[in-house]
Amino acid sequence: xxxKLSLAPLAGYTDRAFRTLAKEFGADLVYSEMISAKxxxxxxxxxxxxxxxxxxxxxxxxxxxGSEPRDFEIAAGILAERYHPEGFDINCGCPVPKIVKSGExxxxxxxPALIGRIVEATKKAGLPVSVKLRTGVDEAHKNVLDxxxxxxxxxxxxxxxxxxxxxxxxSAPIDFESIARVREEFSDVEVxxxxxxxxxxxxKETIEKTGVSHLMLARGALGHPWLFxxxxxxxxxxxxxxxxxxxxxxxxxDLACRFKPVSRALPEMRxxxxxxxxxxxxxxxxxxxxxxxxxxxxxxAILKEFFNR
Ligand SMILES: Cc1cc2nc3c(=O)[nH]c(=O)nc-3n(C[C@H](O)[C@H](O)[C@H](O)COP(=O)(O)O)c2cc1C
Numbered sequence: 253x254x255x256k257l258s259l260a261p262l263a264g265y266t267d268r269a270f271r272t273l274a275k276e277f278g279a280d281l282v283y284s285e286m287i288s289a290k291x292x293x294x295x296x297x298x299x300x301x302x303x304x305x306x307x308x309x310x311x312x313x314x315x316x317x318g319s320e321p322r323d324f325e326i327a328a329g330i331l332a333e334r335y336h337p338e339g340f341d342i343n344c345g346c347p348v349p350k351i352v353k354s355g356e357x358x359x360x361x362x363x364p365a366l367i368g369r370i371v372e373a374t375k376k377a378g379l380p381v382s383v384k385l386r387t388g389v390d391e392a393h394k395n396v397l398d399x400x401x402x403x404x405x406x407x408x409x410x411x412x413x414x415x416x417x418x419x420x421x422x423s424a425p426i427d428f429e430s431i432a433r434v435r436e437e438f439s440d441v442e443v444x445x446x447x448x449x450x451x452x453x454x455x456k457e458t459i460e461k462t463g464v465s466h467l468m469l470a471r472g473a474l475g476h477p478w479l480f481x482x483x484x485x486x487x488x489x490x491x492x493x494x495x496x497x498x499x500x501x502x503x504x505x506d507l508a509c510r511f512k513p514v515s516r517a518l519p520e521m522r523x524x525x526x527x528x529x530x531x532x533x534x535x536x537x538x539x540x541x542x543x544x545x546x547x548x549x550x551x552x553a554i555l556k557e558f559f560n561r
Contacts, residue, residue: 261283261285266283284305325376328375332379342374389418436463541554
């Protein structure tokens with residue numbers, strides 16, 4: 253089996269630093285954080301921060317959200333010309349009320365035809381297009397097959413399915429059956445399974461129950477970016493020794509401070525740090541000290557003290 257592991261889009265987390273780290277630990281594909289198609293059309297500068305990436309991160313898909321096909325066409329055109337990503341992904345899963353109220357994210361799943369029109373519009377930039385779906389808007393309306401069909405008929409070449417409905421949020425049990433049906437129905441396109449893959453056992457279960465060999469890792473990789481290598485080792489039947497946490501954290505902070513000034517990098521990493529330090533004694537004070545660090549040297553000193561190096 254040709255196992256493929258991607259790092260899911262996680263707004264607020266999967267920035268350049270984290271994507272680079274994930275690549276180093278074996279991710280085969282990474283996604284940008286979600287980028288507003290409309291904001292790109294307006295020339296919003298912040299969206300360009302989200303789109304910036306390093307060559308080492310390739311292959312990378314830019315994830316766009318929105319609801320107007322025309323916005324996707326224009327945004328994809330601008331981003332393709334300026335950044336040359338490997339392709340675009342359409343966010344059809346975001347449950348955040350502000351997004352849903354604007355008819356974006358998971359709300360797109362109410363209209364498979366609109367998803368089809370958005371895929372078609374995005375494809376005009378000349379790059380491959382994928383969609384990231386949930387199983388449906390709610391448990392009574394699981395229309396992932398209709399949405400996948402609309403996307404594929406309009407030219408999408410990769411369909412990722414988060415095995416929960418919007419109603420199921422981020423904690424409902426994974427509906428493997430829905431993912432398996434997408435895999436069976438669309439044998440010519442790549443299908444990725446997402447949801448709840450936090451260890452090698454869950455990865456194996458997902459593959460067994462869905463028949464999908466492309467797994468998309470999300471929260472499982474937070475504070476645990478070596479999960480990609482760990483899963484790959486398990487599939488090869490090898491034992492895996494987790495890397496030293498101090499080394500990984502130092503590497504992550506190095507990357508974060510390479511791309512942003514310390515004064516911005518650290519506050520933005522606050523919630524990432526919580527994942528690394530989870531369950532460690534004295535972690536809360538150390539995290540607070542890190543938030544007040546003024547330089548890379550301060551960071552080093554704080555980490556060395558905590559890890560006794
Ligand atoms: C903090 C957070 C941010 C997320 N941001 C995005 C996003 O920008 N685009 C997207 O398609 N999904 C986003 N997701 C959903 C994840 O990509 C993934 O589908 C979901 O977390 C389920 O996978 P998991 O159970 O392995 O975490 C986000 C999820 C979380 C928890």
